[in-house]
Amino acid sequence: MIKKIRTVLISKVFQESKNIKTISFNVNSLLKKYSSEYYTPTPGEFLMVWVPGVDEIPISLSNYDESGDWSITIKKVGECTKALFNLQEGDKIGIRGPYGNGFKIPVDCEEKSLIFIFCGCIVIAPLIPLIFKLNKLEKKFIVIEGVKSENEIIFRDYLEEFLIENESLYISTNDGSYGYKGFATNLFNLILEEETKEGNRINHVFSCGPEKMMYELFLICEKKNIPFQTSLERVMRCGFGICGSCVLDPSGIRVCIEGPVFDSKILRTCTDFGKYNRDFSGKKYKI
């Protein structure tokens, strides 16, 4: 783990779609110098990424390998993500982390037991390392990617490479320009029905996306008694539990320390989930 901000050189920039880019860099020398042992991230962990002269923001790791090549995938939404989006190969950024808990993969995956990966509205980045890990572990899983329109589908070639063959990638678009026309949660309900008819048991749902969508998905899983994990995105300043920007009511758990991935057991007790968020001053607002 890199505890203080350290500078890395951007080695590759790849444009995924109009507003999304993946930025890669190598952390091998940093890990050797500043980490006591070689650090392998867990799917779902995030970095605090500093853009010199602009700001520092939390961004999930969208890829990493043994050679120390790490990637982040950013959507341009405001000042700092826009600045990241405009960076080129050879530019420098600061990173610290990875932080957070990451997804927990269930060990008890018997035959006829399926895992779902649900990516809502292009928030797929933290789930890519999870897909790789499940594939390596030879777990049976289905990926649902829900976007507004075909031009927003990201990582398509990447995912199709090993998922289409197994008929395990489903895409929904709100406007019907690709795949299923309608909301990804409706598509999820349809696939659930089919799989249950065929006698398959749903072992787990891993998800990431806009919180209202995640809340809807959580309610479906609760009704059908399906274990659920989701990664929450909240405003964060420090990333290591001091600033309090990302606390959830009523227990005060922090998204940066106890999360960003939460399971059904915790989400059931969390009155903020799907209903309230906090702004940069800590004030709550309805979502």
Ligand SMILES: Cc1cc2nc3c(=O)[nH]c(=O)nc-3n(C[C@H](O)[C@H](O)[C@H](O)COP(=O)(O)OP(=O)(O)OC[C@H]3O[C@@H](n4cnc5c(N)ncnc54)[C@H](O)[C@@H]3O)c2cc1C
């Ligand atoms: C654990 C975690 C992992 C994340 N992973 C990714 C990722 O892989 N890729 C990615 O593109 N983004 C990710 N985000 C969201 C990202 O941090 C925000 O989009 C970013 O902080 C916005 O900064 P900005 O200066 O560009 O926008 P600002 O100008 O600060 O704000 C623009 C808009 O984004 C909203 N916003 C600001 N901060 C956040 C936040 N932390 N979460 C949600 N909305 C926010 C603001 O309310 C405003 O509506 C992650 C957030 C968290 C907490």
